[in-house]
Amino acid sequence: MSSHLQSWNRLPKLNPESIYALNDYFVPSSDITPYPLIAHGNGRSYGDVCLNDKGTLLHTLHLDRFISFDRTNGILRCESGVTLQEVLNLIVPNGWFLPCTPGTQFATVGGAVANDVHGKNHHDQGSFGHHITAFELRRSTGETLICTPSQNTNMFKATIGGLGLTGLVSWVEIQLMPINNPWMWVESHRFENLDEFWHLNSEAEKQWPYTVSWIDCLASGNSQGRGILFAGQHAANQNYMPVYKPSGKKIPIDPPISLVNNLSLRGFNAIYYRQPVKPQGGLTHYIPYFYPLDAIEDWNRIYGHKGFYQYQCVLPPTSAKEGTSELLDAIAQSGQGSFLAVLKTFGSLESIGMLSFARPGTTLALDFPNRGQKTIELFKRLDSIVSTAGGALYPAKDARMPSGLFKSGYPQWEEFTNYIDPAFSSHFWQRVTL
Ligand SMILES: Cc1cc2nc3c(=O)[nH]c(=O)nc-3n(C[C@H](O)[C@H](O)[C@H](O)COP(=O)(O)OP(=O)(O)OC[C@H]3O[C@@H](n4cnc5c(N)ncnc54)[C@H](O)[C@@H]3O)c2cc1C
Numbered sequence: 528m529s530s531h532l533q534s535w536n537r538l539p540k541l542n543p544e545s546i547y548a549l550n551d552y553f554v555p556s557s558d559i560t561p562y563p564l565i566a567h568g569n570g571r572s573y574g575d576v577c578l579n580d581k582g583t584l585l586h587t588l589h590l591d592r593f594i595s596f597d598r599t600n601g602i603l604r605c606e607s608g609v610t611l612q613e614v615l616n617l618i619v620p621n622g623w624f625l626p627c628t629p630g631t632q633f634a635t636v637g638g639a640v641a642n643d644v645h646g647k648n649h650h651d652q653g654s655f656g657h658h659i660t661a662f663e664l665r666r667s668t669g670e671t672l673i674c675t676p677s678q679n680t681n682m683f684k685a686t687i688g689g690l691g692l693t694g695l696v697s698w699v700e701i702q703l704m705p706i707n708n709p710w711m712w713v714e715s716h717r718f719e720n721l722d723e724f725w726h727l728n729s730e731a732e733k734q735w736p737y738t739v740s741w742i743d744c745l746a747s748g749n750s751q752g753r754g755i756l757f758a759g760q761h762a763a764n765q766n767y768m769p770v771y772k773p774s775g776k777k778i779p780i781d782p783p784i785s786l787v788n789n790l791s792l793r794g795f796n797a798i799y800y801r802q803p804v805k806p807q808g809g810l811t812h813y814i815p816y817f818y819p820l821d822a823i824e825d826w827n828r829i830y831g832h833k834g835f836y837q838y839q840c841v842l843p844p845t846s847a848k849e850g851t852s853e854l855l856d857a858i859a860q861s862g863q864g865s866f867l868a869v870l871k872t873f874g875s876l877e878s879i880g881m882l883s884f885a886r887p888g889t890t891l892a893l894d895f896p897n898r899g900q901k902t903i904e905l906f907k908r909l910d911s912i913v914s915t916a917g918g919a920l921y922p923a924k925d926a927r928m929p930s931g932l933f934k935s936g937y938p939q940w941e942e943f944t945n946y947i948d949p950a951f952s953s954h955f956w957q958r959v960t961l
Contacts, residue, residue: 536573537834541580555667563952566691568638573837574926575954601703607637623703626658642923643688643883647737650874654885656687666694667950685946688880694948710762711816714808721752731758743796744864771812777824795866839892842918847889850916861905865894881939884921933959
């Protein structure tokens with residue numbers, strides 16, 4: 528079968544030779560060719576960690592069964608193609624929640640493991656890998672390994688954040704977190720510049736399990752880094768529960784050019800920044816709080832058929848303030864960027880994965896319409912700031928990082944190569960290591 532599977536930003540455009548839709552009895556083996564193989568979950572990565580050219584994609588969405596759910600202790604075991612949305616639909620009515628969730632509920636559990644995804648509560652709960660109690664790994668060598676924090680430990684550490692390269696994760700067991708109801712208590716606070724952000728954010732992190740800030744990436748001078756901080760926690764028991772109505776918006780077509788340009792961006796950012804904030808707090812359903820973008824189906828189409836890039840970096844605490852300011856200077860000067868600009872600090876909990884992205888420091892994430900060379904030139908400038916600051920880029924959000932920046936950002940990459948399944952590789956891996 529030829530492929531139309533792509534990743535979320537629709538870049539790079541690659542042609543795997545075949546797509547193999549997995550079933551429960553699947554074992555990666557020499558029968559499945561051509562090599563290399565790589566798992567493809569729901570394609571919510573931006574870039575090429577879930578793609579390869581001329582190889583085979585192992586599509587996991589049919590690995591969609593729940594295996595067990597201990598409702599008393601909140602331990603869930605499910606196949607790796609189950610999406611986070613399907614997990615939440617099961618666990619939330621039973622008083623449980625994912626202890627870590629990215630900004631989309633359309634990622635699969637296998638994808639969440641392979642990128643060791645993080646959420647708004649990293650400073651409190653770490654990343655996805657911190658909550659995995661076990662998983663099964665199927666390798667092309669014929670081995671089936673059960674990996675836990677104390678069994679096959681090195682393979683456990685290599686596979687969490689291992690970009691799908693250690694083999695196929697067939698099921699995952701997660702320790703869930705108790706909640707009272709599906710609602711969140713959320714406060715929002717405007718800040719006028721980066722200095723205010725650092726102060727507000729550090730105070731908020733002391734009190735709130737979830738914090739994240741939107742920033743106006745084009746604001747400069749005294750307003751550089753202005754934005755809104757959203758702090759949240761799961762709501763206490765309520766006497767009155769509001770009714771949640773999901774929105775059904777959709778981007779119906781691919782516009783011929785990106786709808787995100789300097790003019791639309793400046794207008795949007797100015798309006799968004801002036802929105803009424805709620806410093807006293809209010810109730811918000813967990814879906815719009817955690818997954819605001821999921822409300823618009825196919826929102827990635829607003830960038831037109833040329834697609835877009837996301838640039839997500841992390842800078843260590845010692846260089847985060849200066850580095851963030853330099854990055855925002857470069858972005859504002861370029862006039863590129865998008866209304867999706869997010870700033871967040873990670874906590875000090877060390878990630879489990881050898882290649883995990885999340886680490887102590889500050890992460891900045893922005894989308895950029897693909898304007899060809901102009902955008903690539905901007906990224907070179909940003910790369911040099913990240914590199915000087917001792918930072919790293921996030922493979923899950925990458926379609927072009929240079930090899931040197933990957934290797935300096937992931938010093939354990941050579942040790943990691945000992946755990947790669949001999950039949951597995953991705954376009955990303957070939958790009959950054961060969
Ligand atoms: C709107 C939006 C918001 C996002 N917000 C965040 C965020 O806040 N934090 C964050 O960390 N990420 C975020 N992401 C990125 C996303 O969570 C990750 O890229 C995630 O890995 C996507 O999961 P997927 O199932 O779509 O996997 P894919 O994109 O299909 O694959 C991702 C990786 O997982 C591997 N993989 C998938 N299934 C398996 C398996 N069964 N066994 C082995 N390897 C496997 C693939 O080979 C690939 O390397 C966001 C993405 C979107 C679109």
